[in-house]
Amino acid sequence: MGRKLLFDKAHIENIRYYDVYRANGGYDSAEKALKSMTPELVLEEVKKSGLRGRGGAGFPTGLKWSFIAKPEGVPRYLVCNADESEPGTFKDRYLMEFLPHLLIEGLLISSYTLGANSCYIYIRGEYAWIPDILEEAIADAKKNGWLGKNIQGSGFDLEIYVQRGAGAYICGEETALIESLEGKRGNPRIKPPFPAVKGLWDCPTVVNNVETLATVVPILRIGGEEYAKYGIGKSTGTKLISACGNINKPGVYEIEMNISVEEFIYSEEYCGGIANGKRLKACIPGGSSVPILPANLLLKTAKGEPRMMTYESLSDGGFATGTMLGSGGFIVLDEDQCIVKNTLTFARFYHHESCGQCSPCREGTGWMERVLKNIEKGKGKMSDIDLLWDIQRKIEGNTICPLGDAAAWPVAAAIRHFRDEFEWHVLNPEESQVRNFGLAHYADPLEIAAPAAV
Amino acid sequence: MAEEKKLFKVKIDGIPVEVEPGTTILNAARQIGGDIVPPAMCYYSKLQGSGGKCRTCLVKVSKGSEADPRPMPKLVASCRTTVMDGMEVANITSPEVLEARKGVVEFLLLNHPLDCPVCDQAGECHLQDLGYEHGADGTRYEFKRREFEKIDIGDKIQLHMTRCILCYRCVFTADQLTETRQHGILGRGEASEISTYIHKSLDNEFIGNVIDVCPVGALTDKTFRFKNRVWFLKPVDAHRDCENPKCCGKTVLWLRGDEVFRVTARKDKYGEVEAFICDTCRFDKKETKDWIVEGPRKVDRHSVISQGQYVGVHKPKDALPEVLDGRQPKLMMNIHNISQVNRPEIDLSRIEGPAHSDDFKN
Amino acid sequence: MFSEEKLNKVKEIIARYPQGKQKSALLPVLHLAQEEFGGWLSAETMDYVASLLQITPIEVYEVATFYSMFNMKPVGKHVFEVCHTGPCMLRGSDNIIDYIKKKLNIGVGETTQDGLFTLKTVECLGACGYAPMMQLGKHFREHLTPEKVDEIINECRAKAN
Ligand SMILES: Cc1cc2nc3c(=O)[nH]c(=O)nc-3n(C[C@H](O)[C@H](O)[C@H](O)COP(=O)(O)O)c2cc1C
Ligand code: SF4
Ligand code: SF4
Ligand code: FES
Ligand code: FES
Numbered sequence: 001m002g003r004k005l006l007f008d009k010a011h012i013e014n015i016r017y018y019d020v021y022r023a024n025g026g027y028d029s030a031e032k033a034l035k036s037m038t039p040e041l042v043l044e045e046v047k048k049s050g051l052r053g054r055g056g057a058g059f060p061t062g063l064k065w066s067f068i069a070k071p072e073g074v075p076r077y078l079v080c081n082a083d084e085s086e087p088g089t090f091k092d093r094y095l096m097e098f099l100p101h102l103l104i105e106g107l108l109i110s111s112y113t114l115g116a117n118s119c120y121i122y123i124r125g126e127y128a129w130i131p132d133i134l135e136e137a138i139a140d141a142k143k144n145g146w147l148g149k150n151i152q153g154s155g156f157d158l159e160i161y162v163q164r165g166a167g168a169y170i171c172g173e174e175t176a177l178i179e180s181l182e183g184k185r186g187n188p189r190i191k192p193p194f195p196a197v198k199g200l201w202d203c204p205t206v207v208n209n210v211e212t213l214a215t216v217v218p219i220l221r222i223g224g225e226e227y228a229k230y231g232i233g234k235s236t237g238t239k240l241i242s243a244c245g246n247i248n249k250p251g252v253y254e255i256e257m258n259i260s261v262e263e264f265i266y267s268e269e270y271c272g273g274i275a276n277g278k279r280l281k282a283c284i285p286g287g288s289s290v291p292i293l294p295a296n297l298l299l300k301t302a303k304g305e306p307r308m309m310t311y312e313s314l315s316d317g318g319f320a321t322g323t324m325l326g327s328g329g330f331i332v333l334d335e336d337q338c339i340v341k342n343t344l345t346f347a348r349f350y351h352h353e354s355c356g357q358c359s360p361c362r363e364g365t366g367w368m369e370r371v372l373k374n375i376e377k378g379k380g381k382m383s384d385i386d387l388l389w390d391i392q393r394k395i396e397g398n399t400i401c402p403l404g405d406a407a408a409w410p411v412a413a414a415i416r417h418f419r420d421e422f423e424w425h426v427l428n429p430e431e432s433q434v435r436n437f438g439l440a441h442y443a444d445p446l447e448i449a450a451p452a453a454v
Numbered sequence: 455m456a457e458e459k460k461l462f463k464v465k466i467d468g469i470p471v472e473v474e475p476g477t478t479i480l481n482a483a484r485q486i487g488g489d490i491v492p493p494a495m496c497y498y499s500k501l502q503g504s505g506g507k508c509r510t511c512l513v514k515v516s517k518g519s520e521a522d523p524r525p526m527p528k529l530v531a532s533c534r535t536t537v538m539d540g541m542e543v544a545n546i547t548s549p550e551v552l553e554a555r556k557g558v559v560e561f562l563l564l565n566h567p568l569d570c571p572v573c574d575q576a577g578e579c580h581l582q583d584l585g586y587e588h589g590a591d592g593t594r595y596e597f598k599r600r601e602f603e604k605i606d607i608g609d610k611i612q613l614h615m616t617r618c619i620l621c622y623r624c625v626f627t628a629d630q631l632t633e634t635r636q637h638g639i640l641g642r643g644e645a646s647e648i649s650t651y652i653h654k655s656l657d658n659e660f661i662g663n664v665i666d667v668c669p670v671g672a673l674t675d676k677t678f679r680f681k682n683r684v685w686f687l688k689p690v691d692a693h694r695d696c697e698n699p700k701c702c703g704k705t706v707l708w709l710r711g712d713e714v715f716r717v718t719a720r721k722d723k724y725g726e727v728e729a730f731i732c733d734t735c736r737f738d739k740k741e742t743k744d745w746i747v748e749g750p751r752k753v754d755r756h757s758v759i760s761q762g763q764y765v766g767v768h769k770p771k772d773a774l775p776e777v778l779d780g781r782q783p784k785l786m787m788n789i790h791n792i793s794q795v796n797r798p799e800i801d802l803s804r805i806e807g808p809a810h811s812d813d814f815k816n
Numbered sequence: 817m818f819s820e821e822k823l824n825k826v827k828e829i830i831a832r833y834p835q836g837k838q839k840s841a842l843l844p845v846l847h848l849a850q851e852e853f854g855g856w857l858s859a860e861t862m863d864y865v866a867s868l869l870q871i872t873p874i875e876v877y878e879v880a881t882f883y884s885m886f887n888m889k890p891v892g893k894h895v896f897e898v899c900h901t902g903p904c905m906l907r908g909s910d911n912i913i914d915y916i917k918k919k920l921n922i923g924v925g926e927t928t929q930d931g932l933f934t935l936k937t938v939e940c941l942g943a944c945g946y947a948p949m950m951q952l953g954k955h956f957r958e959h960l961t962p963e964k965v966d967e968i969i970n971e972c973r974a975k976a977n
Contacts, residue, residue, distance in 0.1 A: 075834075084942050085940065085942065086940075087901045087902050087903055087939070087940035087944065088902070088903050088940075088944050089942065089944070090942045090943055090944055090945055093942050093943075120832075124942065125843075125847070125883070125885045126885065126941045126942065126951060127942065128954040128955070129954055129955060161832040163832075163840075163843070163844065164843065164844060164847060165843065165883070166843050166846065166847065166883035166884070166885040166886055167883045167885035167886075168642070168882065168883050168884065169939070169940075180843065181840060182837070182839060182840050183840045183841065183842035183843060183869075183871075183879065184839075184842075184875075184878075184879060185639070185642075185878055185879055185882040186882060186883075190505075190506040190531070190534050201834065201837055242944065242945055243945065244903045244906075244907075244944035244947065245902075245903055245906045245944075246907070250944075250945035250947075251945050252945070284902075288901075288902060288940075329944070331902060331903050331906070331944070333906060337906055341905065342902050342905065342906070345900065345901050345902045345905050346901070346902055348901075348939075349901050349902075349939045349940065351643065351644065352643065352939050353643070353939065354642070354643035354644065355642060355643060355882075356639075356641075356642055356643040356644060356645075356646040357507050357620075357622075358506075358507050358508070358509055359507070359508055359509055359558055359561045359562050359620075360509055360557065360558060360561050362561075362620070362643055362644055362646070363561040363562070363564045363565060363644065364561055365643070365644070366643075366644040367564065367595065367597075370597050387594060393557075394554065394557030394558075394560070394561070395557075397529065398509055398512060398528075398529060398554050398557065398558065399509070400506060400507070400509075400531075635872060635874055636872075636874055637874065638874045638875070638877065638878040639878055640877055640878060640881040641882070642881070642882045642884075649877075650874070651859065651873075651874065651877040651881075652859045
């Protein structure tokens with residue numbers, strides 16, 4: 001069994017209620033921070049832990065916190081990003097539903113470190129029942145002196161509020177989230193200024209993912225240095241992976257970042273292998289926006305080494321042969337799945353979710369969807385594949401926020417690795433409507449290329 | 455003595471310029487002028503918060519600053535990126551920038567009707583200019599274009615959303631110049647549109663400025679009695695003693711003979727108004743006697759508005775570099791090729807004297 | 817007009833933000849208004865919300881039309897919002913959508929004649945591991961099968977009677 005830091009007590013009955021959580025060591029970390037540590041010391045521990053943002057970008061949390069501006073007399077805010085809308089990702093939901101106090105304790109420690117006296121949890125609107133769970137937990141924490149004024153006699157005040165979104169993936173982007181929290185359209189802001197200087201209501205603000213903030217609790221419990229001993233290299237600690245698609249046991253798993261992708265997919269402890277005895281065709285390991293990889297490149301890197309569930313190993317080979325850990329939304333495709341169809345649903349998603357502020361994303365996402373739809377329906381041309389490539393290339397890197405990139409990458413990766421499947425669709429317009437391309441050669445062992453002469 | 459201010463040394467396409475700290479790359483380039491100025495479709499120096507959206511002004515920062523010479527990893531919007539001391543920027547000398555810009559222009563034109571010859575903005579449309587200079591031939595878009603009905607927002611302004619490029623300028627204008635904004639951006643993504651939601655007329659003493667800031671023909675002046683063929687009018691600078699203290703009273707009258715066909719603010723060579731004018735000046739003062747005429751307006755930038763010189767097919771081509779501030783047009787769109795509406799047998803340049811809309815009727 | 821109770825709720829929401837930042841209450845109050853006034857946001861409803869928060873009506877229209885959960889038109893009593901993004905598609909969401917279409921005899925985006933059901937397709941709702949799924953009111957219905965869909969339809973009909 002892999003070591004657990006977030007879910008170690010998740011199996012305890014009623015752990016979602018205050019009394020049970022407290023009786024099992026809950027709020028001990030917060031107590032330690034408030035009573036025996038200065039904010040600077042807590043920050044030091046978080047830095048030592050090597051914790052990286054769990055929302056997708058993997059930016060070092062301690063470093064991010066150290067950027068927050070501290071002008072005299074201006075309030076600072078902590079915003080918890082619970083928008084969780086990246087297809088394939090449903091881990092934060094699990095944390096909030098089953099371990100709400102773990103999150104609240106994490107918010108308390110983090111707010112204390114940042115000197116924020118108000119904290120907002122921005123949760124996607126469709127998780128309509130979760131705010132009730134969170135609000136109940138907040139009320140219980142408050143009753144027991146963990147929120148409100150002068151918490152546990154430390155002199156530190158904190159209020160936590162839950163804000164519901166209303167259906168917009170883009171509000172997961174931190175500046176769009178801030179706009180939305182201000183009661184506006186979720187249009188990402190043009191940076192700079194960064195939220196750390198000018199965020200919510202123009203005050204210094206830190207936005208972090210739910211899992212990131214919850215992880216601060218075990219870091220304080222065992223110490224930053226100890227935390228950093230989990231995992232491999234710069235991928236320290238544990239990560240929540242939400243696994244879905246054609247596997248036997250979809251669900252949310254906490255993994256230590258030292259296991260291989262193969263183990264994650266095939267072991268009984270995690271996904272339990274491909275459903276219905278089928279073979280693995282492809283996988284999108286970090287949420288819909290990261291590049292899709294065919295089975296052969298997924299399990300082994302281009303150098304022939306086993307691919308591990310770490311930030312570094314998953315991105316080994318860059319976009320040419322690698323992908324990203326992203327948000328941990330692990331989507332598995334079996335041999336009967338159509339890559340064109342899957343790519344089309346993602347293109348449709350990004351088209352639907354573009355805020356429309358900047359022209360490449362607003363116009364390009366819809367165009368890609370329409371071209372893909374033609375190919376999928378057997379009405380495509382060979383030149384459409386090159387056209388798609390060209391469109392995604394002209395979106396990527398040229399937009400205000402990374403949603404443009406997120407829309408471009410899945411299309412690029414699908415064409416890069418599955419071009420023959422796209423061509424087959426074009427060349428076999430009728431057959432492609434009744435059967436799939438199948439596994440083809442996508443799981444064949446790769447020839448290990450001799451180190452390329454540069 | 456003037457305060458000593460340290461100026462930043464910047465190079466754009468190899469041309470050095472010294473600018474005040476806080477200047478954007480775009481404005482630094484405008485200080486140099488000419489070819490190397492990036493095109494700007496959404497930025498408007500007089501509107502706070504504008505810019506960053508259209509992405510036509512993307513440039514490459516090949517050297518970040520003297521202190522940190524690393525290049526920036528992505529192209530940046532020059533209208534919203536401030537310069538650093540020692541920064542080096544590539545605009546037209548960067549193939550990557552030109553390629554990206556071509557892409558942006560294609561995106562902007564994707565859903566834009568290609569019926570320039572019948573558009574009210576023809577001749578003074580920034581998108582038309584942009585298409586000439588940076589566009590590719592033809593379109594690769596094989597799907598139905600977004601279309602909307604023209605609607606009247608009030609009796610003075612017409613909105614034709616089909617042409618809108620969502621630059622947000624009119625929204626900033628209403629926010630910053632008028633008491634209450636009544637129109638805005640509705641919907642999301644590709645389905646966004648400028649609208650009042652429930653049909654309302656825009657009514658405010660400065661709202662007419664949205665017509666001047668609109669880079670395309672989406673917002674037009676309903677009181678303009680000779681639409682479509684603006685280049686047959688003679689623009690003159692004029693002013694009046696406007697009662698409205700916030701109005702500068704300095705305008706351009708667009709005349710044919712002694713008749714005032716429309717009134718606009720004065721625009722600089724980047725298509726920006728020098729100062730905003732009130733709606734009384736714009737919509738209600740349509741007699742020459744209302745005005746003190748100063749003299750002919752030099753049309754700085756806009757290609758086809760060159761009064762009276764529009765004779766003979768090749769003439770405009772020669773005139774273009776002059777009105778384009780020294781730049782050579784990259785491409786001339788043959789309007790007959792792209793328009794289903796205009797009638798090819800009517801050659802504009804063959805019409806004797808000023809053309810009239812009757813010339814285009816059967 | 818909101819009831820006394822709802823107006824207090826609105827006040828409580830506004831109190832979450834600093835003085836003068838009551839516009840931040842817009843999304844929560846629109847949710848409240850949609851629940852209260854027939855499941856959609858009419859122009860009158862939006863104007864009312866604008867007056868409550870002391871902002872201009874256009875600010876409300878801009879926001880309401882941006883977010884997919886706000887209905888700008890009346891919808892059926894029970895709205896089936898079936899997810900059809902990649903992970904759900906991989907687990908057969910297309911079949912579920914087809915089944916519902918046949919069963920209710922409506923297309924996507926349509927409402928049954930009795931005004932009871934509306935079928936919508938939506939993008940990923942964060943339940944990809946429990947696919948196929950749909951949102952029904954405040955809750956998710958997961959691991960859908962044709963049988964489960966039948967049950968849900970019956971349940972909704974029973975509630976209507
Ligand atoms: C289009 C887009 C959507 C995003 N959605 C989410 C999200 O749903 N949840 C999240 O935590 N981060 C999301 N992010 C990342 C956030 O912008 C931000 O980086 C993150 O909340 C920072 O937290 P972290 O450092 O703890 O990961 C998104 C980013 C983009 C560009
Ligand atoms: S990239 Fe897309 S989502 Fe991001 S700001 Fe531009 S239009 Fe909006
Ligand atoms: S109507 Fe004109 S000014 Fe307004 S957003 Fe559209 S293009 Fe810009
Ligand atoms: S002018 Fe700079 S992005 Fe539009
Ligand atoms: S794809 Fe359907 S819930 Fe995520």
